[in-house]
Amino acid sequence: MNADSRWPIFAIRIAAIIVMIASVASLWNFMLWLPWQADCGIATAAAFAFAYKFERMESR
Amino acid sequence: MRQIPEGPHSASTHQAPWWKVMCLTGVDYFSTLAYQPSIAFAAAGLLSPLATLVLILLTLVGALPMYYRVAEASPHGQGSILMLESLFPRWKGKAVVLVLLGFAATSFVITITLSAADATAHLIENPLVPHWMEHPVLVTLGLLFVLGAVFMRGFGEVIGIAVVIVAIYLVLNAIVIAKALTVIWAHPELLPAWRTALSAQHTSPLGMIAAALIVFPKLALGLSGFETGVAVMPLVKGDSGDTEANPAGRIRNTKKLLLVAALLMSVLLMASSVATTVLIPGALLLPGGPAAGRALAYLAHEQLGTAFGTVYDAATVAMLWFAGASALAGLLNLVPRYLPRYGMAPEWARANRPLIVIFTLITFIVTLAFHADVEAQGGAYATGVLVLITSGALAVAIMKWQQRRQVVQYGAIAVIFIYTTFVNMAERPEGLKIASFFIVTIITTSLISRVLRSTELRVHGVKADPLAERFLREASKQPIRIIANRPDSGLPDEYALKLREAQQSHHLPRGTRVLFVEVRPSDASEFSEILNVVGVDVGGHHVLRCASPAIPNAIAALLLFIRDQTRQIPHAYFGWSEGNPIAYLLKFLAFGEGDTAPVTREVLRQAEPDPELRPRIHVG
Numbered sequence: 001m002n003a004d005s006r007w008p009i010f011a012i013r014i015a016a017i018i019v020m021i022a023s024v025a026s027l028w029n030f031m032l033w034l035p036w037q038a039d040c041g042i043a044t045a046a047a048f049a050f051a052y053k054f055e056r057m058e059s060r
Numbered sequence: 061m062r063q064i065p066e067g068p069h070s071a072s073t074h075q076a077p078w079w080k081v082m083c084l085t086g087v088d089y090f091s092t093l094a095y096q097p098s099i100a101f102a103a104a105g106l107l108s109p110l111a112t113l114v115l116i117l118l119t120l121v122g123a124l125p126m127y128y129r130v131a132e133a134s135p136h137g138q139g140s141i142l143m144l145e146s147l148f149p150r151w152k153g154k155a156v157v158l159v160l161l162g163f164a165a166t167s168f169v170i171t172i173t174l175s176a177a178d179a180t181a182h183l184i185e186n187p188l189v190p191h192w193m194e195h196p197v198l199v200t201l202g203l204l205f206v207l208g209a210v211f212m213r214g215f216g217e218v219i220g221i222a223v224v225i226v227a228i229y230l231v232l233n234a235i236v237i238a239k240a241l242t243v244i245w246a247h248p249e250l251l252p253a254w255r256t257a258l259s260a261q262h263t264s265p266l267g268m269i270a271a272a273l274i275v276f277p278k279l280a281l282g283l284s285g286f287e288t289g290v291a292v293m294p295l296v297k298g299d300s301g302d303t304e305a306n307p308a309g310r311i312r313n314t315k316k317l318l319l320v321a322a323l324l325m326s327v328l329l330m331a332s333s334v335a336t337t338v339l340i341p342g343a344l345l346l347p348g349g350p351a352a353g354r355a356l357a358y359l360a361h362e363q364l365g366t367a368f369g370t371v372y373d374a375a376t377v378a379m380l381w382f383a384g385a386s387a388l389a390g391l392l393n394l395v396p397r398y399l400p401r402y403g404m405a406p407e408w409a410r411a412n413r414p415l416i417v418i419f420t421l422i423t424f425i426v427t428l429a430f431h432a433d434v435e436a437q438g439g440a441y442a443t444g445v446l447v448l449i450t451s452g453a454l455a456v457a458i459m460k461w462q463q464r465r466q467v468v469q470y471g472a473i474a475v476i477f478i479y480t481t482f483v484n485m486a487e488r489p490e491g492l493k494i495a496s497f498f499i500v501t502i503i504t505t506s507l508i509s510r511v512l513r514s515t516e517l518r519v520h521g522v523k524a525d526p527l528a529e530r531f532l533r534e535a536s537k538q539p540i541r542i543i544a545n546r547p548d549s550g551l552p553d554e555y556a557l558k559l560r561e562a563q564q565s566h567h568l569p570r571g572t573r574v575l576f577v578e579v580r581p582s583d584a585s586e587f588s589e590i591l592n593v594v595g596v597d598v599g600g601h602h603v604l605r606c607a608s609p610a611i612p613n614a615i616a617a618l619l620l621f622i623r624d625q626t627r628q629i630p631h632a633y634f635g636w637s638e639g640n641p642i643a644y645l646l647k648f649l650a651f652g653e654g655d656t657a658p659v660t661r662e663v664l665r666q667a668e669p670d671p672e673l674r675p676r677i678h679v680g
Contacts (some may be wrong), residue, residue, distance in 0.1 A: 024501065028429065031497045036489040043162070046503045048442035051155035 074215035075297040078313035082321050083226040084219055088171060088386040089321055090226060091379045093233060093328055094178075097336040097355035098283045100347040103278035106258045110272040112333040115282045116326040122282055128292050129456045129470075131314045135307045137293040137393045140448075143455035157398055160517055162499030168391045170494070171284075172423050174441050176203040177432040179380035183355075185372055200432040201424055205380050208420035211388060212413060215295060217348030218385055231381045232372050233328060235275030236360045240335035243363060254338050258476060282329060284445040285383070287452065289318045291390030331348025333358055340364075384423075385658040391419055399506065411482055418517040443491025446481040453477040496593025515659065517612055517667045519591045519617035527595030529625075531602040535575050536626035536631065541568065543633050544615055544656065545603075547578045559601070565680030566633050574628050575602050577632075579614045582607040591617055612659035616667060619660075619675035631676045632660070 031039050066679055100108035100115075134142040140162045145153040153539025180199040192386055193199055210218055244250050262268040296317065336345065336355040344351040344358070351358035357376060359368030392412055430436045457474035460466050524532070543562050548554050555576055562568055591614055596603045610616030615632065622630045634657035637644075644655045661677040668674045 004180075027500065028497060031493060031500070034493075036493045039493045043159070043496035043499040046500050047155040047159050050158065050503050050507065051151045 061170050072168045074219070074296055076216075076219050078296050079320070080219050080223050081292055081295045082289075082317040084224040084295065084389060085285060085289045085321060086226040086230075086386075086387050087319065088175070088220050088288055088383045089325060089377060090229060090328070091175065091376075091383040092282055092284055092325075093332060093356060094376050095353045096279070096329060096378065097612075098331045098345050098351065098353050099278050099281065099334055101337060101342065102347060102352075103275045105342065106254060106274065106337060107268060107271055107275070108337050109330070110268055111275050111279055112282070112329050114276050115279045116330060118276070118476065119283060119286065119326060121455075122476065123286055124318060126453050126456050126470065126473055127286070127290055127318050128315055129454050129459065131293060131311050131318070132561055133455075133459065134290070135293060135311050136292055136397070137313075138397050139290045139394075140285075140452035140455040141394070141398070143459060144451060147458060147479055147633060149457070150198060158503050159499055160447075161179075161398060162502050163451070163495050164394055164448040165391070165498045165502065166440055166491075166495040167287075167448050168387035168394075169419070169426055170437050170441045170444055171206070171387035172204065172419075173200070173426045173430065173432075174434060174437040175380045175383035175387075175433045176200045176207070176423075177427065177430075177437065179203055179377045179383075180432060182373060182377045183432055186370070189369065196432040197427060200427050204384075204420060204423045204427065207388065208383055208416055208423075210385075211256060211392075211416045216422055218389065219295070222382060222385055225375070225378050225382050229375045230324070230328075232360070232375050233332070234366075236337055236356050236372065236457050237328065237331045239363045240339055241331065244335065244338055247275065250338050277426040277480040280480045280484065281442055282325075283449060284324075284388065284441070286321065287445065287448045288317075288386040288390050289321060290314065291393055292386060294393055295389065301643075302595065307324065314347060320327075335359065350508050388416070388419060392416065399509075437598050439488030439491035440494035441491070442484045442488060442553060443481075443495055446477070446484055447495070450474070450477040450481045469526060514610070515662050515666050516613070517617055517620075517663060518613045519589060519608070521590040521619040522593060522617060523590060524593040524604075524621070525595055525627075527597070527604070528593045529595070531575060531595045531604065532622060532625055535573060535602070536628055538573060540622060540626060540628050541572060541574045541633065542619070542622070542632040543574050543576050544660075545576045545578050547580055547605075549569070550598065552601060555601035555603070560634050561635070562680075565635065566678055568633075574633075577615060577618060578603060578605045578661050579611045579618075580605070580607045581611065582609050591621075593618065593621075613663050615656070615660045616663035616675075619664065620667060623673070623675055629673070629675055631678060632679065633678045634660070636679055 031042070035041075072114075096112075097108070099111050104111035130140055130143065134140070141157055145157045147153070148156050177196065177200050180196050180203060184194050184196060184200065198450050204394055206263065210221060258268070262271060282675060283649050293310065294315050296310050296313050298311075298313060298418065302309045315564060331438070332355070335647055336351070336359065340351050340355060340358060345355060346352060354376075354613065360372035364372075392415055395415060396411075426437075453470070453474040454477075457467075457470045460470040543558060543560050545555070558576070559574060562574070563570065568574070589608065591606050593604050593606045596605055604618065606618065619630050619632055622628075637655045639655070641655075644658075655677045657677055664677070
């Protein structure tokens with residue numbers, strides 16, 4: 001990799017970290033704003049989606 | 061091929077005698093003494109000694125035997141999470157683990173941040189502390205930084221500090237309680253006065269017992285910290301004859317740890333409850349009063365003078381600050397045992413120091429989010445702790461049900477903890493909000509990590525049976541040509557047809573000797589593995605068969621293995637899959653899945669940097 005191509009990659013990585021931090025902060029505020037029942041629903045849905053996604057991978 | 065360390069925590073962990081590790085658990089568990097008598101009085105009033113007795117009975121006949129069983133079932137510190145994972149097959153088990161890790165993260169992270177914030181509150185309240193320190197967030201961040209720095213030095217230092225702090229704290233508490241009991245002994249009118257006041261509120265003994273049982277869930281946090289006893293189990297030194305499969309000495313010593321911690325705490329809780337209820341006027345113990353949240357500290361100042369009281373305050377601050385140590389040790393044990401194994405975290409997550417930095421940063425963020433407010437974090441703390449204890453009780457109850465032994469005893473314990481957890485959740489549902497956030501964050505980052513790592517080789521060894529080795533020896537006499545075949549009927553016709561297709565598509569000369577490779581999908585939830593290759597002769601066709609969760613990665617690993625064994629660059633022949641290439645590209649970007657040939661080529665490109673040494677992929 002030459003030196004010229006390193007800076008854009010570095011910038012993309014910094015941008016990705018900023019987006020990640022902003023996403024976590026937004027999620028935090030959003031979940032604090034939602035009622036606790038909705039928060040539990042989101043967490044349960046995430047766990048089931050996760051399980052379903054990889055069950056599907058297995059059955060391919 | 062790069063070797064991935066076998067199992068979690070392959071780096072040697074510092075181990076210490078059980079009584080020293082008990083002090084590490086004790087900084088969290090025994091620190092409960094700082095606030096438990098006030099909580100008990102606020103919940104049960106004059107009945108608090110009886111309510112405390114219920115808590116002690118549940119600890120000794122419920123939590124203690126339950127954690128004995130957890131220690132036996134998961135002696136490497138995975139706790140009830142491992143037990144529940146094995147009850148659910150494949151990815152459902154992993155989903156359960158992630159949810160429980162969310163609650164464990166809530167419990168452990170909030171234990172660290174809440175304890176540090178509480179230590180700050182105690183520190184700032186002291187009149188001797190200079191005004192420039194009256195910045196709770198900054199002081200809490202400083203305490204968290206120092207805690208992280210101690211862990212960076214190593215577990216030996218952490219346990220050494222815990223032993224000193226716990227020894228001083230227990231001695232000071234023993235002095236305060238002994239002095240208080242002496243005062244009660246010297247004033248024989250105090251106990252009858254308390255009994256009379258109690259009888260005025262509750263007419264019958266049965267009514268008292270019923271009231272004590274009803275208020276019990278509010279006292280359940282007296283158990284907090286006890287659950288870390290099994291989380292720090294890998295730190296407990298066992299016998300010289302212990303093996304990885306059967307660490308009998310470590311299990312026995314962990315049981316001693318749990319028993320002594322429970323007995324010590326039972327004596328201290330009971331004595332402190334009687335002493336504070338009888339000696340401190342009720343109004344002073346209630347929220348807003350000078351003894352609220354610090355009943356024993358109040359007695360220390362009242363009975364033994366300001367100098368002793370200040371020393372007691374300093375010990376409490378040290379204890380609360382270091383209470384996060386057992387939680388951090390629990391996190392450092394739990395996370396490397398689960399997430400990297402599933403490919404849900406980078407490999408460096410197996411090492412302690414990077415994890416300490418990450419966890420310290422997380423505690424900084426949580427402290428900033430809650431402005432170092434103890435009360436705001438209370439609900440999340442209770443939820444996390446009680447869910448962890450309940451998951452242990454549930455796992456043991458299910459295990460006993462499967463064994464058809466002591467079902468009623470452990471079933472009843474599970475029901476009590478489930479009830480207690482639900483009562484607490486209903487009272488402070490904000491704990492569920494924070495736990496839900498942790499669960500969603502863990503699952504999201506797990507998915508991202510898993511996708512980013514999907515083109516890693518994921519195979520840390522290949523074992524070929526004698527027939528497969530013979531096939532390779534025979535194939536190496538001419539250029540090695542491999543046809544990837546999707547397993548179907550397994551009959552000779554299938555391979556003859558596949559060979560004809562390959563000869564037409566790739567212009568292979570007639571009579572060319574080929575090896576067929578077949579990878580059957582296995583448990584997709586396992587991230588890395590050893591590939592066991594079996595040679596099968598099907599009507600003269602040589603077939604290499606194996607099973608793997610990731611087919612392209614297994615083919616790539618097999619090609620590299622064949623290259624290393626035969627010292628020839630193998631050629632692998634694939635057919636294009638039917639489907640839109642853009643759909644495959646998007647699928648690859650989103651889930652790390654895609655058409656087998658390009659993904660195999662990408663795995664090889666990442667595993668072997670030199671293009672000259674890379675097995676060749678042909679698609680036709």
